[in-house]
Amino acid sequence: MRARDGRFDRSQPLWGPGRGALRVKPEESGPERSDHSAPCDTAPHPAAAGLWEQFLARENLAEALRRVERNAGAAGIDGMSTKELRPWLKDHWPRVRSMLDAGTYRPSPVRRVMIPKPSGGLRMLGVPTVVDRLICQALSQVLTLVFDPYFHPHSFGFRPGRSAHQAVERARQFIAEGDAGWCVEVDLDSFFDRVNHDALMARVARRVKDKQVLRLTRAYLDAGVMDGGVVHAAGEGTPQGSPLSPLLSNVMLDGLDWELEQRGQRFVRYADDSRIYVGSERAAQRVLQSISGYVENRLKLKVNQGKSTVDWSVRQPLLGFCFY
Numbered sequence: 615m616r617a618r619d620g621r622f623d624r625s626q627p628l629w630g631p632g633r634g635a636l637r638v639k640p641e642e643s644g645p646e647r648s649d650h651s652a653p654c655d656t657a658p659h660p661a662a663a664g665l666w667e668q669f670l671a672r673e674n675l676a677e678a679l680r681r682v683e684r685n686a687g688a689a690g691i692d693g694m695s696t697k698e699l700r701p702w703l704k705d706h707w708p709r710v711r712s713m714l715d716a717g718t719y720r721p722s723p724v725r726r727v728m729i730p731k732p733s734g735g736l737r738m739l740g741v742p743t744v745v746d747r748l749i750c751q752a753l754s755q756v757l758t759l760v761f762d763p764y765f766h767p768h769s770f771g772f773r774p775g776r777s778a779h780q781a782v783e784r785a786r787q788f789i790a791e792g793d794a795g796w797c798v799e800v801d802l803d804s805f806f807d808r809v810n811h812d813a814l815m816a817r818v819a820r821r822v823k824d825k826q827v828l829r830l831t832r833a834y835l836d837a838g839v840m841d842g843g844v845v846h847a848a849g850e851g852t853p854q855g856s857p858l859s860p861l862l863s864n865v866m867l868d869g870l871d872w873e874l875e876q877r878g879q880r881f882v883r884y885a886d887d888s889r890i891y892v893g894s895e896r897a898a899q900r901v902l903q904s905i906s907g908y909v910e911n912r913l914k915l916k917v918n919q920g921k922s923t924v925d926w927s928v929r930q931p932l933l934g935f936c937f938y
Contacts, residue, residue, distance in 0.1 A: 664824060665756060665760070665824040665827050666824050666826045666827055668756045669752055669753055669756045669827065670714065670715075670752075674752050674755055674756060675748075675752050677752075677755065678748055678749075678751035678752035678755060679699070679700065679703070679748055681751055681857075682696055682699065682744060682748050682751055682857075683696050683697075683699065683700070687741070687747075687855075688727070689725075689741070689743070689744065690722060690724065690725050690741050690742050690743030690744065690746065690747075691722055691723060691724075691725045691840050692722065692743050694743060696744050696747075698744075699745070703748075710745065714749075714830070717826065717829060719830075719833075720833065720837075721742070721746050721749075721833055721834050721837040722742070722743045722746055722837065723837050723838040723839055723840040723845045723846075724740030724741055724742050724837065724838075724839055724840070724853045724856070725740070725741040725742075725839075725840055726738060726740060726741075726839050726840065726841040727740075737854070738807065738853075738854070739853070740853025740854065740855045740856060741855045742853070742855065742856050746834070746837075746856075747856070747857060749830075750834060750856050750857040750858040751857040753827070753830065753831065753834075753858060754857045754858050754860075754861050756827075757818075757822070757827075757831075757858075757861055758774065758861055760821050760822060761821060761861065761864070761865055761868075762774060764821070764868075765864060765868055765871070766868060766872060766875060766883075768784060768875075768881055768882055768883060769864060769867075769868065769871050769883045769884075770784070770882065770883070771860070771863075771864065771883065771884040771885035772860030772861065772863070772864060772885060773864065778884060778933045781883075781884045781932065781933060782932055782933060782935045784882050785882045785889055785891070785932050785937070786937060788880045788882070788891045788927075789891065789927045789928065789937055793893040794880060794891035794892065794893065794927055795893060795894075795926060796891070796892050796893065796894060796895050796897065796898040796924065796925070796926065796927060797891055797892075797898070797924070797925060797926070797927040797930040798890040798892065798898045798901050798902050798905070798922075798923075798924055799889055799921075799922060799923045799924075799925075799930060800888050800902065800905055800909065800917060800922050801917065801918040801921035801922045801923075802886045802909070802915055802916070802917065802918070803916040803917065803918035803921075804916070805863070805886040805915065806851060806852055806853070806854045806859065806863065807850070807851040808850055808851060808915055808916055809850055809851055809852050809862070809863070809866055809915070810850055810913075810914035810915075811832070811835045811836070811848075811850060813866070813913065813914045814835070814852070814865065814866050815828070815831070815832055815835070817865050817866060817869065818831060818862075818865055831858070831862075834856065834858060835852065839853070860885070863885060863886065864885075866913065866915075867883065867886065867888075867913075869912065869913060870883075870888070870905075870908070870909065870913065871883060873905075873908055873912075874890065874905070879891075879892070879901065880892075882932065884932075884933055887932070887933065889930065889932055890905070891927055895924060898924040899924055902924055906919070906922070
């Protein structure tokens with residue numbers, strides 16, 4: 615929603631793209647529907663249940679299990695595959711559930727995997743065990759309902775009903791509107807590896823008051839990485855490979871989105887890939903300098919000045935798409 619001065623009112627949920635955002639049909643019609651019927655009338659309504667109860671609700675866990683099985687993927691440090699998960703849960707889930715409720719469950723370290731980047735170099739992935747993948751997926755589903763309605767409408771990455779094509783179309787609209795001939799790209803240096811846990815959890819706690827959910831979320835951030843049989847503590851970062859990581863990255867960078875909105879900037883963000891559109895090269899250089907300061911001082915992230923660029927908007931691609 616927008617206030618009278620034309621800016622978005624972040625105190626209100628943003629269920630749709632908003633007036634200033636895209637009005638195109640999403641690639642997907644909406645959240646995936648469950649294969650099962652709705653819960654019986656005696657089940658508590660999700661809005662009436664606490665966040666922890668929603669997280670551990672049968673329907674939420676069933677949906678999380680379906681998604682983990684559908685996404686498949688490599689095994690974690692215990693070697694268990696997604697095909698083995700459902701039979702394992704029949705025997706072991708009651709114990710895992712009890713440990714979760716008691717606060718004694720400890721996530722396993724993720725398995726470090728290095729994959730080549732398209733632009734060169736290597737990207738580190740953290741592969742969780744399939745049990746942790748299930749728990750993280752279930753947690754992500756309920757936290758998405760808490761956070762997503764309040765995310766800025768110009769954020770398009772890893773959100774229900776939003777896509778890369780929508781991000782590119784919004785950028786194209788900015789350029790076509792005029793007075794947006796220059797583009798600023800702020801490159802976040804190894805973003806997923808550098809997220810400050812304290813800064814991130816402070817942002818999560820602004821909307822989540824359930825202490826059990828907060829403790830479990832922090833436990834996954836602190837789980838560590840196993841590399842070569844040795845567990846390394848994780849003082850920062852959100853491992854790429856965890857179902858929680860995309861949502862937490864949006865929680866972290868939502869502050870940047872609203873800072874840009876407050877400054878009256880036109881921008882598009884897809885995950886950690888941002889573009890800011892301005893009218894002149896001088897304005898672009900000024901924005902790059904000031905936003906870099908905000909990112910490093912307020913978000914405790916590192917800006918890669920060598921890769922951050924100022925260029926003509928039509929020469930600055932977004933997500934592999936160019937503008938002519």
